[in-house]
Amino acid sequence: MTSDHHMVWRRCVHLGRVLLPLVDQEPWRQDRRRENLRAWGIDTGVGERLIEIFAALAAHAVAVDGSVPAAEFDALAVSTVAEAAIGKQDYELLAGLPGTFVDDRDEHAVKVFRLYAYEGDQYSRQLIRLSREVRHALVVLAERSPAPSPTCGDVFRRAAEAGLSQ
Template sequence: MTADHDKLWRHCAHLGRVLLPLVDQEPWRRARRHENLTAWGIDTAAGERMIEIFAALAAHAVALDASLPATEFEVLPLKDVADAATGKRDYELLAGLPDTFADDRDGQAVNIFRLYVYRNGQYSRRLTQLSTELRHALLVLAERAPIRSPTCEDVLRRAAQAHLPQ
């Protein structure tokens, strides 16, 4: 694994971590998401962590498909990441991942995602539900953007302005 690829994953993981706090700037959105997760039988903390890692996986898959180096991650259109969240097969999101992760939480979440992919049944349904929730969150952020086709850079800039952790 190259340093550039590791850096690309870190950018993707950061996008995943700031996504929900940015969406939650309208507090009612968090309450609605929690209602959905509870209705689906998904623990809210675990569900939100899965949405974070799902976002990272979708962004990573789009970046790899576009052969983007880590230095150009920010140009990824948010719409492409949203499309990957619901348009790619779950196992396609696992292609090209690092063998190890600098953040153990990422490695653990990816392993849980892998289990969901390969267990099928209710787990497959949960991934579908989580992907829909992720797509919705990405589209909310895209709609808030003052420009026509927002990118990952726009999301990361808003996260920095909101003083969210790097």
């Protein structure tokens, strides 16, 4: 993997990690999400980590499809990432991922996602539900933005303002 590709993946992971804390600025949203996860039989810790990595995978798929260099990643529209979360097949989200991961948490989350994708049946339904949660969270962030078409860079700026570190 080239260093630029590695930097794109790191930006994607950062997007996934700041997503829920930014959405949860309205505490009722966290409660609703956790109720949904429990109702679907998904452990909340596992579900929220899968939502994070799902958002990273969707952003990565958009970046790879568009051959977006790391220097231009912040210009990706949040709406495009949101649509990729529900519009791409599981295997499309897994394409082009790094062979090795700097963070063991990311590697583990990708492996769990991969397991869900390949198991089928109830796990496929879980991924569909999680994809909707990812899309919903991204749409919420986009709707809160004063920018007419918010980008990943706008999300990163809001995360920095909220004290969410890289």
